[in-house]
Amino acid sequence: MRTTLLYELIREELCDVVGEEGVDTSEAGLFCYGADYSWVSRAWVDRAQKPPLPDFIVLPQSTDEVSKVLKIANRHKIPVIPYGGGSGVNGGIQALYGGIMLDLKRMKKVIRIDEQSFTVSAQCGINGQHLEWEMNRHGLTLAHYPASEYCATLGGYLAARGSGTLSTKYGKAEEMVLSMEVVLPTGEIIRTLPVPRHATGPGIMDLFIGSEGTLGVITEATMRLDPIPEVREFQGFLFQRLEDGIEAARRIMTRRLQPCVIRLYDPPSTARFVQRVLGLQVEGAYMVVGTDGWKEMVDLQKKKIAEICTGLEARDLGPSAGEAWWKDRYKFYFPPFCPDLPELFGTLDSVTTFDKLIPLYQAKKETIEEGFKDFGARYTAHFSHWFPWGGMIYDRFFIEKPPQDPREAIQLHNRIWAAAVRAALGAGGVINEHHGIGLKLGYYMPEQFGSAWPFLVGLKKMMDPNNIMNPGKLGF
Amino acid sequence: MFFTEAERLETIRACRDCPMCHMIDTVALITGRESNTPRGRAMILWGLEKGLLSWESEGVTPILYRAFLDGLAQEWCEGNYDNDELVIDGRRILVEKGLAPGAVADIAARIQSTGNPYGIQEQDGSALVKRGGGKISLTPEIAVFFGSAARIQRQQVAESFLEILQTLKIPFEILEGETDSGFLSYQLGDFKTAGDQARKMAAILIKSRAKKLVVLGASDFRMLNMRYGRLGAALPEGLQVVHVTEFLSQLLDEKKMVIRKKAKSPMTYHDPCSLARFTYVVDPPRKLLKALAGEKFVEMEWSGKKAHTCGACGGVPFTYPEISEKAVAIRIEQAMRTGAKILVSADPGCEISFLKGLAGKNLEVKNLVELLAEAL
Numbered sequence: 001m002r003t004t005l006l007y008e009l010i011r012e013e014l015c016d017v018v019g020e021e022g023v024d025t026s027e028a029g030l031f032c033y034g035a036d037y038s039w040v041s042r043a044w045v046d047r048a049q050k051p052p053l054p055d056f057i058v059l060p061q062s063t064d065e066v067s068k069v070l071k072i073a074n075r076h077k078i079p080v081i082p083y084g085g086g087s088g089v090n091g092g093i094q095a096l097y098g099g100i101m102l103d104l105k106r107m108k109k110v111i112r113i114d115e116q117s118f119t120v121s122a123q124c125g126i127n128g129q130h131l132e133w134e135m136n137r138h139g140l141t142l143a144h145y146p147a148s149e150y151c152a153t154l155g156g157y158l159a160a161r162g163s164g165t166l167s168t169k170y171g172k173a174e175e176m177v178l179s180m181e182v183v184l185p186t187g188e189i190i191r192t193l194p195v196p197r198h199a200t201g202p203g204i205m206d207l208f209i210g211s212e213g214t215l216g217v218i219t220e221a222t223m224r225l226d227p228i229p230e231v232r233e234f235q236g237f238l239f240q241r242l243e244d245g246i247e248a249a250r251r252i253m254t255r256r257l258q259p260c261v262i263r264l265y266d267p268p269s270t271a272r273f274v275q276r277v278l279g280l281q282v283e284g285a286y287m288v289v290g291t292d293g294w295k296e297m298v299d300l301q302k303k304k305i306a307e308i309c310t311g312l313e314a315r316d317l318g319p320s321a322g323e324a325w326w327k328d329r330y331k332f333y334f335p336p337f338c339p340d341l342p343e344l345f346g347t348l349d350s351v352t353t354f355d356k357l358i359p360l361y362q363a364k365k366e367t368i369e370e371g372f373k374d375f376g377a378r379y380t381a382h383f384s385h386w387f388p389w390g391g392m393i394y395d396r397f398f399i400e401k402p403p404q405d406p407r408e409a410i411q412l413h414n415r416i417w418a419a420a421v422r423a424a425l426g427a428g429g430v431i432n433e434h435h436g437i438g439l440k441l442g443y444y445m446p447e448q449f450g451s452a453w454p455f456l457v458g459l460k461k462m463m464d465p466n467n468i469m470n471p472g473k474l475g476f
Numbered sequence: 477m478f479f480t481e482a483e484r485l486e487t488i489r490a491c492r493d494c495p496m497c498h499m500i501d502t503v504a505l506i507t508g509r510e511s512n513t514p515r516g517r518a519m520i521l522w523g524l525e526k527g528l529l530s531w532e533s534e535g536v537t538p539i540l541y542r543a544f545l546d547g548l549a550q551e552w553c554e555g556n557y558d559n560d561e562l563v564i565d566g567r568r569i570l571v572e573k574g575l576a577p578g579a580v581a582d583i584a585a586r587i588q589s590t591g592n593p594y595g596i597q598e599q600d601g602s603a604l605v606k607r608g609g610g611k612i613s614l615t616p617e618i619a620v621f622f623g624s625a626a627r628i629q630r631q632q633v634a635e636s637f638l639e640i641l642q643t644l645k646i647p648f649e650i651l652e653g654e655t656d657s658g659f660l661s662y663q664l665g666d667f668k669t670a671g672d673q674a675r676k677m678a679a680i681l682i683k684s685r686a687k688k689l690v691v692l693g694a695s696d697f698r699m700l701n702m703r704y705g706r707l708g709a710a711l712p713e714g715l716q717v718v719h720v721t722e723f724l725s726q727l728l729d730e731k732k733m734v735i736r737k738k739a740k741s742p743m744t745y746h747d748p749c750s751l752a753r754f755t756y757v758v759d760p761p762r763k764l765l766k767a768l769a770g771e772k773f774v775e776m777e778w779s780g781k782k783a784h785t786c787g788a789c790g791g792v793p794f795t796y797p798e799i800s801e802k803a804v805a806i807r808i809e810q811a812m813r814t815g816a817k818i819l820v821s822a823d824p825g826c827e828i829s830f831l832k833g834l835a836g837k838n839l840e841v842k843n844l845v846e847l848l849a850e851a852l
Contacts, residue, residue, distance in 0.1 A: 029509065
C-alpha cells in the first residue's frame with residue numbers, strides 16, 4: 001500500500017484531521033508498533049522476523065478527531081486498531097492487515113473531578129499511573145493497580161476488562177466505570193447513560209467494555225473513585241498445601257471480610273517468583289492478604305483473617321512478608337525478574353466458582369506438565385482476584401529451551417495454549433479472566449460462547465459493516 | 477558507553493519488550509508516540525541489529541535524537557538497565573555514518589572554533605575574575621571549572637561564585653584556556669569531539685596547581701568524573717573533583733561560610749539530572765537551601781533522584797527545540813505548583829533552559845550560588 005497514490009491521498013486526509021505531527025509513517029516509527037507484550041509477537045521479532053505493521057500511526061487529540069479518522073477509514077475500508085499502552089499479552093494490537101494504528105495517548109486530559117460523588121472523568125488515552133497520581137493529589141484513588149499500570153491507559157483498562165491488584169475489594173475496571181463516550185466504527189459519537197445501574201433498558205456501555213477495539217473507540221470515561229484509606233496493611237501466610245490456601249480464601253470471601261487483596265501462590269510459583277523476586281526463603285503456598293480502610297475495621301478484619309488462615313494450619317509470617325510483597329509488587333514485571341525470552345511462556349488465566357477451582361488448576365497443570373513433558377514444560381499459578389463466588393487463576397507455562405525456528409516455536413506455543421484453553425473449558429472455567437482475548441484466543445471464542453456466538457458476530461457486522469475495527473481480534 | 481557488547485545486547489533485549497518505564501519518559505509524555513518510549517527506542521535498535529531496519533531507514537535518526545537521556549528511566553527500572561547509553565551508542569553510529577541531525581556537526585564546528593557550543597568568541601577568563609572580584613592565586617586551594625554555560629550565557633553564576641571565594645578569602649585559580657567539557661558532544665554521539673575536548677581539558681588540568689577542582693556545571697561534573705577516563709583523558713592523579721554545592725556545603729558544615737541574610741521568598745529546587753542521578757549529589761544543595769531559606773524551601777513532587785528533566789538534556793534543545801520547550805513548561809508547572817516564587821537550580825545549563833519558559837510566569841530562576849553570594 002505504501003507506494004500507491006491511494007496511500008498518499010489517505011495520508012493527506014489524516015494529516016488534515018490530526019495535523020502533520022499527529023501522523024507518523026516513517027519506517028522506524030511503524031516498526032515500534034510491531035509487537036505488544038505477547039510472547040508470540042516478541043518471539044517473532046526476537047527471531048528476526050518482520051512483524052505485521054500498520055500503514056499509518058495516527059495520534060488524535062480529541063473525540064472529534066477520532067470520529068473523523070474513523071470516517072476516513074470507513075470510506076477507504078482500511079483497518080483501525082485503537083492503541084493505548086501496548087501492554088496486552090494476547091496480540092490485541094497487532095496490525096495483521098495493516099491500516100491505521102490509532103494511538104490515543106495524546107488524549108490524556110483529566111476533564112473533571114467530582115469530589116462530592118467521588119468520580120473522575122478523563123480522556124481515555126491518559127496513562128493509568130498518571131491518572132492515579134493526579135487523583136492522589138486530591139486525597140483520592142482509582143485503586144486500580146494492574147501490573148500494566150505504568151504503561152496502560154484508561155481506555156485500555158476498559159477495552160480489555162482489566163483487573164488490578166486490589167480488585168478483590170475495589171472491583172475490576174468494568175465495575176469502576178460509570179459512563180463512557182464512544183466513537184462507533186462508523187464515526188458517530190455516543191455517550192452512555194450517566195450511571196451504570198438503572199432500569200432504563202439494556203446497558204449499552206457493556207457492549208464496549210471488553211470489546212478490545214472491535215466495536216468502537218472508547219474516548220472518555222467517568223470512573224468511580226475512593227478516598228485514600230487511613231491504613232492499608234498486609235499479612236503473609238504460608239500454607240503447606242495449596243488446597244488449604246484456597247479454602248482459606250473461600251472462607252474469607254464468602255464471609256464478606258472484604259480484603260483488598262488475596263494473593264496465593266502455588267508452591268512452584270512461590271519458588272520461582274516469591275523467593276527470587278522478594279528474596280523470601282519460603283516453601284509451600286505463600287499467601288498475602290491485604291486489608292485497608294479505617295484502622296479499627298482493618299484490625300478486626302486482620303484478626304478474623306488470621307484466625308481463618310492459622311485454623312487451616314498456615315504459618316503466620318507476620319506483616320513484613322506482606323508489606324514487602326506490596327512494596328515490590330511491580331518488580332515482578334521488570335526484567336530480569338519477569339518471564340522473558342528465550343524461554344517460551346504464556347499467561348493463561350481463567351476464573352471459575354469455588355467448587356471448580358482446584359479441579360481447574362489440576363486439569364491445567366496436568367495438561368501442561370504431562371502433555372508437554374517432552375519439552376520440559378513447567379506450570380506455575382497464583383490466585384489473585386477473588387469474588388464472593390469464586391476465584392481467578394493466573395497461571396503460566398514455561399519451556400526453558402524452545403525451538404529456535406520461529407514457526408516451530410509458535411506452533412508449539414499454540415498447541416500448548418489450545419490444550420490449556422480446552423482443559424479450562426472442560427473444567428468449568430472460561431478462556432480468560434482479565435488479560436483479554438486479542439489475537440491469541442479469538443479462535444476459541446465460538447467454543448466459549450457456543451450458540452451465542454452468531455449473535456455476537458451479527459452484532460459486530462451491524463455495528464462495523466466494513467469490518468474496520470481491529471480485524472482478526474476477539475474472534476471476529 | 478557499555479563495558480562489553482554482551483552488556484549492550486542484554487540491555488537491548490531487556491528494554492525492547494518492557495513497557496514498565498513508559499510513563500516516566502518526558503518525550504513519550506509529550507508526543508504520545510510508542511517510538512519515543514525507552515521500549516520503542518530499544519525495539520528500533522533490535523531491528524537494526526537484526527537487519528529488519530537499516531540506519532538509513534526513515535525515522536531512525538529523529539527517534540534516537542528525541543530523547544532527553546536524563547537517567548530517569550534507569551532510576552525507575554528495577555533491573556537498572558541503562559536505556560540512555562543504548563541511545564547514545566546508537567547516536568554514535570549515526571554520527572559515524574553521517575546520519576546525525578545537522579545540529580550535531582554545527583555544534584562540533586562551533587566548539588572547534590570557539591571552545592563552546594554557542595559559537596560565541598570568548599574573552600579571557602580573567603575578565604570574569606575581575607568582574608567577580610578577587611584575583612588568581614599562585615598558591616590556590618582550589619581550581620574553578622566554570623563550564624560553557626557559565627562562561628558564556630550565565631556569567632552571573634561564575635561571578636557570584638568568585639565573589640563568594642573572595643568573601644571567604646579562599647585562594648583559587650581558574651583554568652587558562654578552559655574549553656567545553658565535551659559532555660554535550662558525548663550525549664549527541666559525537667565521540668570524536670567529546671574525546672578531543674576531554675583530552676584538551678585533561679591537558680589543561682595537568683597544569684593546575686590546586687588539588688581540588690570545583691565544577692559549577694552539573695553535566696561537566698558528571699563528564700569529568702565518569703567519562704573522561706573512558707575517553708582516554710585521565711585526570712591528574714590526586715585531583716579531587718567536586719561539584720560547587722558539595723564544596724559550599726562542606727564550608728557550611730565547617731562553619732567557614734555563614735549565611736547572614738536569610739531568604740524571604742518561598743523557593744523550590746530543581747535537581748539537575750547529572751546530580752540527581754549518575755553522581756547522586758542530592759543532599760548538599762538541600763543543606764545549603766535549608767540554611768538559606770529554612771521553611772521557605774519547598775520540595776517539588778518530582779525531586780531528588782526522581783527529578784524530571786529541565787528540557788536541556790540529551791542535546792534536545794539543539795536538535796528538537798520544540799520538544800525541549802514543552803519539557804521546560806512541564807517542569808516549570810511542577811515548580812509553580814509548590815507556590816514557590818524562585819526556582820533554584822545548581823546547573824547553569826538548566827537555568828538557560830528554564831529562562832526560555834518563564835514568559836508570563838510569576839517565577840524567578842536563580843542558581844543556588846547566586847543566592848548564596850547575596851546572602852553572605
